[in-house]
Amino acid sequence: MDISDFEQLTPFEWRIPATGAMRVPVVIFADEALLRAMDDKVREQAANVATLPGIMDACYAMPDAHWGYGFPIGGVAAFDPEEGGVVSAGGVGFDISCGVRCLHTGVQTEAVKAIQERLANRLYHRIPAGVGSTGELRLLPQAMEAMLAGGARWAVGLGYGEVADLERIEEGGQMQGAEPARVSLHAKQRQQDEMGTLGSGNHYLEVQRVAEIYDEGIARVFGLTQDEVVVSIHCGSRGLGHQIGTEFLREMAVSAATHQIVLPDRELACAPIESEVGRHYLGAMRAAINCALANRQILTHLVREVFADVLPEARLSLLYDVSHNTCRVEKHQAGGRGRTVYVHRKGATRAFGPGHPDIPAALRDAGQPVFIGGSMGTSSYVLAGTERGMSLAYGSACHGAGRAMSRHEATRRWRGRDVVADLAAQGILIRSPSLRGVAEEAPGAYKDVGAVVDAADQAGLARKVAKLVPLICVKG
Template sequence: MNLQQLHQLEPCLWTLPRATAEKRAEVLLYGTAPLLVSMDDKVLEQAANVAFLPGVVGASMTMPDAHWGYGFPIGGVAAFDAGQGGVISVGGVGFDISCGIRCLRSNLSLQDAAPRFNELADTLFHAIPAGVGEEGEIKVNLTQIDQILQEGANWAVKHGYGNTADLEYIEEHGRVADAVPDNVSELAKKRQRGEMGTLGSGNHYLEVQMVERIYDAAAALAFGLHEGQILISIHCGSRGLGHQIGTEYMLILAKAASRLGIRLPDRELACAPIKSPEGQQYIGAMNAAINCALANRQILTHLTRVACEKIFRDAEFETLFDVSHNTCKAETHEVDGKPRLLHVHRKGATRAFGPGHPALPERYRKVGQPVVIGGSMGTGSYILAGSSGNRAFASASHGAGRAMSRHQALARWKGRALVDELAQQGILIRTRSMRGVAEEAPGAYKDVDLVAEATEQAGLARRVAFLRPKVCVKG
């Protein structure tokens, strides 16, 4: 990205100046100069396009890990006011609805686990279905699918996958309201019948990690973290169901925009007013997909525990937190000193409520919401805590963010060589696709250390702990 197009407001905050006659919201970009330079110019173009949509409140924003996406940039955030004609956009949520991370803390130390990492890697690989179109042993009928879309992780717990204690540490206690299973097509539901409790492919993973460094002792204590501790992070979403919803509603909302005379700066930003029939229909389907993803991660949590207990009999894995990345949520935020109900799109960005927020579990309320910035295999991840001074509608970075396309990565790396190289570094990879490993090469992503540091400097969330990968299961 050419920084000469931008005006720097703060060390980690930039804006795109508006032309005199340009009628759009402000565009704000969070990040350091090196991170912004590493971004494609398409990020700026997409963020500016979002600023032209009806009812944008404040600004169209990008997080420090932003990169080019479909409609919104990945790492894009924008809030809309339904009372002022605000819209909801499929391109602002994404096709992998409610892709997110479930983080589990354990009572294991590196000293306990290291001698059996190879065995653990093999056991998790065989226990966790992963890969393109990969199905698991759990098969659900259409009636059960409707229940899952309505009840979320609560359905999984009721059917023996995990426990009620998990629900306290999942956004919305594992079930978002206003889900309408009838708004989800039969085709979308059929695609999900064999995919509950599966990881998927691409950048999805299950990773065994070790807490290598603590930055904030008070927050780490609240989160139950200490150096040398073993954690597991599960990164996945709503699988085929979410993708099918995105595909179908992209067309439905595009027709609605045309019918209502909404001029789209980019057809990938297909949208409809939040209060319109089509907007409400999509919200009901999207919320159903969020519940599907929350149930999926709950089932995967159970499968992970069962696998780990085969090796470590006294192991305990508690849910640290679970939050989605690709959603639009109705939330109350202060704007110009007054509370307003807004629909906040977070596309490849995570919610990051600060200290004192009533939606947080009591255990975390004094320090803020746990926020996970997932790195690529081989580089490490961060746990942060939401900041009270967050000006991006309580949003933060969700990962390292791609620095090059999958095609470019394939041209540069070979999967087998990467697996061998990472093994020499003490990181064990288990995968069904060496092509997928090459596409997700650590070098294909931004420097996660720089992203986490910029996220803190920008006041979005503060670093609590750095996690070093030890085992990574991928599709």
């Protein structure tokens, strides 16, 4: 990316002033090397977002920002309904409420290594993953409505997991304001046998070792100890979220002119928050958030069943569950005063600072846990929200490494069989129904997640707490 017209605010904060139709500037958090390596589309797409009605302060891009559909992935933007602000289906993304949850196991690495092969095989056979996989549940219409309204709380009510899990999930496991009636029949039909499935693409389930602790104090509050084994689950709202995104993107694109909205890119389709289509989208999107929370809750139950059988001394308790494709109503200092704004985070994680009332009481003093997923064979990271981050980008941080090349290019460079063998030699067991899928997700196809996390830490967006290294990876 050409950065010649960027203003450098700090070593990790860069600004493109508002010009032309931009209502606000673009601010990108990254070190110079990450910024130069970003594709030009990030700049173009962030500048397009900056033209949308009612946007406050700036369009922000996280250190892992890369080309997305309309909004850049790693983009954060807040809109005020009192200023004519909009809600954008493209600003949330297709996989609504895709996110990561991390579970303690209470066991040490050596205990898992002793049964690593057996645990990998059992997880692979128990967790539905990959193309065409279906779950054990088949939701009839009444149960579908209850799931879309109840989220993880609904799943716990059916016996999937524990009541104690709920306080460790954003929104207490149940997004308020969900309107199942705004979710189309097509979206519901796509989901009826996909509950409790991992999906495909970059979604995964990993058994990981806590390889390094960077902040002993926060790690203690989070309950993370050196060489403890944790389990991370990365997935979202499956077919339902995609169908909702697809349908509302079309409706918003077609209706934009009637709301006097000029779209610089049809993929940025949006509608005024106070409009009928805007309200309907918010009701459907919140239902999709509940779908994702319920999905991760059911998967958690399946993982617990496997551990109970293979490693009965393990006790899987939830550290936290965060989503990174959402639009939420939040109170922030915006436009120079306190406002209620609609914060879009697409491929960006909420990262509230210490003391925020939305953080569970047991974790509140440390800041909200943030999970940054790596790729197979590379590290993942646990971070914590900071006070400074609240004023930088509405309490937001990055979400992953970001792809460095296309899936097609990855399959030209690597063979799935070789990737599996190389990682096995490093002590990482990969289980996947698709070797081509493994090649597409090869570690080398992603950017250096360590550099992304360091930039987020040094920019002040979130504080680095621990590094997680995979032992087992189940890929979709």
